[in-house]
Amino acid sequence: MKILVLGSGLMGPAAAFNAMSDHEVSQVVVCDLSQQQLDACASKLAGMKGGEKLSTVRLDLRDQTAAAELMASFDVSIGALPRSASALAIRAASQPISPTWT
Secondary structure (H helix, E strand, C coil), rough: CCCEEECCCCHHHHHHHHHEEEEEEEEEEECCCCHHHHHHHHHCCCCCCCCHHEEEECCCCCCCHHHHHHHHHCCCCEECCCHHHHHHHHHHHCCCCCCCCC
C-alpha cells in the first residue's frame, strides 16, 4: 500500500512514522509547501523502522492539477494540514483524475 501524508508540521511526521512501521505499507511520501518543514520531517524520521519507505515531495496545494495527480497515484492520503489548507486538499482529492498506478 502506498500512503501520501499531506503536511509535515506536527502531525505529519507522526502519521508518516505510523505508516512506515506497517508491514503492509510499501511507500510513504510526505508533502508540504515548505521545503524546510520537509527537511525537518525527513531528519526526524531518519533511521526509524521503515525509514527506507519514506520520501518527501514539495507540493503547493493551490496547484490543484498537480495535487490531484499526486493524490491519485496513492492508495491513501492522510491530511495533516492546517485548517486553511484543508479545503484545498479536499477539492484536489475530489477531482476526477484517473490514477496512474506505478
